[in-house]
Amino acid sequence: MSAWTLCVDFGTAYSKAAAAPRNAWSRFDPASVRPLMIGGVQETGNAFLLESAVFVDDDRILFGRAAMARAEEAGRKRMALRSFKTLLSVSDLDRALNTSAPASVDPHRIFQMRDLIVLYLAYLLSAVDAAAAYDPMVRDATSIERRYAAPAWRSGDSAGMHQSIVRLFGEAETLRHAVGDQILEPEGISIQAVSDLLPKAMAEPAPYEMGLIFEATAAAAYTSIGLPDSGAHLIVVDMGAGTTDIAALARSGARLSELPEARVTLKQAGDFIDSVIANIVLANSRWAKTQAQQTELWRAVQRHMRDIKEAVFEEGRATLRHEGKVISVQMRDIERDRDFKEFMKGLASAYQFGLEVLRDDVMARGRTEIQAIAVGGGAAAPFIRELIKKTKARGNTRVTARPATPDWAHAREFRGNLAPVFPQLAISIGGALAPEQMLAAQGGINPRADAQT
Numbered sequence: 083m084s085a086w087t088l089c090v091d092f093g094t095a096y097s098k099a100a101a102a103p104r105n106a107w108s109r110f111d112p113a114s115v116r117p118l119m120i121g122g123v124q125e126t127g128n129a130f131l132l133e134s135a136v137f138v139d140d141d142r143i144l145f146g147r148a149a150m151a152r153a154e155e156a157g158r159k160r161m162a163l164r165s166f167k168t169l170l171s172v173s174d175l176d177r178a179l180n181t182s183a184p185a186s187v188d189p190h191r192i193f194q195m196r197d198l199i200v201l202y203l204a205y206l207l208s209a210v211d212a213a214a215a216y217d218p219m220v221r222d223a224t225s226i227e228r229r230y231a232a233p234a235w236r237s238g239d240s241a242g243m244h245q246s247i248v249r250l251f252g253e254a255e256t257l258r259h260a261v262g263d264q265i266l267e268p269e270g271i272s273i274q275a276v277s278d279l280l281p282k283a284m285a286e287p288a289p290y291e292m293g294l295i296f297e298a299t300a301a302a303a304y305t306s307i308g309l310p311d312s313g314a315h316l317i318v319v320d321m322g323a324g325t326t327d328i329a330a331l332a333r334s335g336a337r338l339s340e341l342p343e344a345r346v347t348l349k350q351a352g353d354f355i356d357s358v359i360a361n362i363v364l365a366n367s368r369w370a371k372t373q374a375q376q377t378e379l380w381r382a383v384q385r386h387m388r389d390i391k392e393a394v395f396e397e398g399r400a401t402l403r404h405e406g407k408v409i410s411v412q413m414r415d416i417e418r419d420r421d422f423k424e425f426m427k428g429l430a431s432a433y434q435f436g437l438e439v440l441r442d443d444v445m446a447r448g449r450t451e452i453q454a455i456a457v458g459g460g461a462a463a464p465f466i467r468e469l470i471k472k473t474k475a476r477g478n479t480r481v482t483a484r485p486a487t488p489d490w491a492h493a494r495e496f497r498g499n500l501a502p503v504f505p506q507l508a509i510s511i512g513g514a515l516a517p518e519q520m521l522a523a524q525g526g527i528n529p530r531a532d533a534q535t
C-alpha cells in the first residue's frame with residue numbers, strides 16, 4: 083500500500099501527527115494506523131508528543147522541549163511562544179500574524195508573530211518528515227496527502243483562513259530546506275541564519291497542498307470508524323491544554339456533520355488545572371516565606387505537573403518532595419477551588435446543552451443511539467470520565483460512553499508508549515483516517531503557477 087494520508091495536530095501544549103493508508107476509511111485495519119514519533123528527535127519525553135514551543139535566545143532560536151527547558155532557566159520575564167493555535171483561530175488572522183511578538187518572547191524586538199509561527203512550522207515539518215522516514219510502513223509511501231487539524235473557525239470563513247495557513251506552511255517548507263537538519267538539533271538555529279533565510283522563504287513559499295479538518299470532526303471520525311452503525315450521533319469532549327471544546331456530530335454514511343449550535347469552547351483546560359494545583363501547593367506550604375522560596379517551589383511543581391496531575395486524577399492525591407519537605411495535593415482540594423467549581427458548572431451545562439441538541443436530531447431521524455467520547459490530555463480526568471458516563475435517557479435515546487483508548491493501542495510494537503497518550507493523539511489519527519468528504523477545506527498555494535497566469 084503506497085498512497086498515504088498524514089495529519090498534523092498542533093495543540094497549545096503538544097503537536098502530534100499520524101498517518102494512515104489512503105483507503106483506510108473503507109478498509110479499516112488498526113495495524114496500518116501509524117501514530118508518528120515526532121517527539122523522537124528529542125532525547126526525553128514521550129516519543130509521540132512534540133512540545134509546541136519556540137524560544138528566542140540571545141543569538142539562537144530553540145524549539146520544542148529545548149525551548150521549554152531554556153525558558154524555564156531564563157526566569158520569569160522570559161517566555162517561550164506556545165499558543166500559536168489561539169492565534170490561528172482569531173477572526174482577523176492576518177492582523178494577528180503581523181503583530182510584533184511581545185518583549186517577553188522576543189527581547190530583540192525583531193520578530194512578528196508570523197515569523198515565529200513559520201519557524202515553528204519549519205521545525206514541525208522537519209520532525210514529521212524524520213518520523214515518517216523512521217516508520218517502517220510510512221517510509222515506503224509513494225505519495226502522501228497532507229492535512230492539518232484546527233478548531234472550527236469562529237469567523238466561518240474556512241476557505242479564506244485555510245489559504246493563509248497553507249501559505250505559512252509553504253513558507254515553512256522553503257525555510258526548512260534552506261536551514262537543513264540543524265533545525266532538529268537541541269541547540270536550534272542561529273538568529274543570523276534566520277535573518278538571512280526567512281525573508282527569502284516568505285517571498286518564495288514552496289507550492290503546498292493541504293486539507294483542513296476540524297478537530298471535533300477528526301475526533302468523531304476516529305471514534306466512529308469501528309462502529310457498525312453508520313448513522314451514529316456523537317458528542318465529543320476535548321480537554322487539551324488551552325481549551326475544552328464540546329461538539330455534537332451526526333454521521334450519515336461517510337458524511338459527518340457538526341451541529342454548530344451545540345459547539346461550546348471553554349477557556350479552562352489543562353493549563354488552568356495546572357495553575358489551580360500550583361496555587362494550592364503554595365497556599366499549603368507556609369514554610370515557603372520568601373519570594374525566592376516561592377518561585378523555586380512554583381517551578382518544581384510546574385516541572386512535575388504532568389505526573390502530579392496523573393496521580394491526582396488516578397488516585398485522588400499526589401505527593402511531591404521538595405527541599406526535604408513532603409507536599410501533597412488532593413483532588414478534594416481542587417474540587418474546593420472557586421474557579422474550578424465555576425469550570426465544572428460551565429462544563430456540565432455545555433455538555434447537557436450539546437446532548438439536548440443531539441437528542442432532537444436523533445429523534446428527528448428516528449434513531450436511538452448517542453456515542454460519547456472524551457479526547458485530549460484531559461480525557462483521564464475523573465470529572466470528564468463521569469461527565470461522559472452520565473446516561474440520562476430521554477424518550478428512547480441512549481448515551482453510550484466509548485473508551486478513550488482502543489485495545490489496539492496496547493499492541494506490543496508500541497512498547498507501552500502509545501496507550502498513555504492515545505487520547506491526545508486521537509485527533510491526528512482521526513484526521514488521517516477521515517474520508518475526503520469530512521474535510522472543511524482543501525487545496526493550497528502554487529505561487530509558481532500563479533505567477534505564470
Ligand SMILES: Nc1ncnc2c1ncn2[C@@H]1O[C@H](COP(=O)(O)OP(=O)(O)OP(=O)(O)O)[C@@H](O)[C@H]1O
Pocket residue numbers: 092093094095096097167321322323324325326351352353387388391392395457458459460462463505506
Ligand atoms: N494522564 C494525564 N493525566 C492528567 N493530565 C494529563 C495526562 N496526559 C496529559 N495531560 C495534560 O493534558 C494536557 C495536554 O493535552 P493535549 O495534548 O490534548 O493538549 P493540546 O492539544 O496541546 O491543547 P489544546 O487542544 O487545548 O490546544 C496538558 O495539560 C497535560 O498536562
Ligand SMILES: [Mg+2]
Pocket residue numbers: 093094322323458
Ligand atoms: Mg488539542
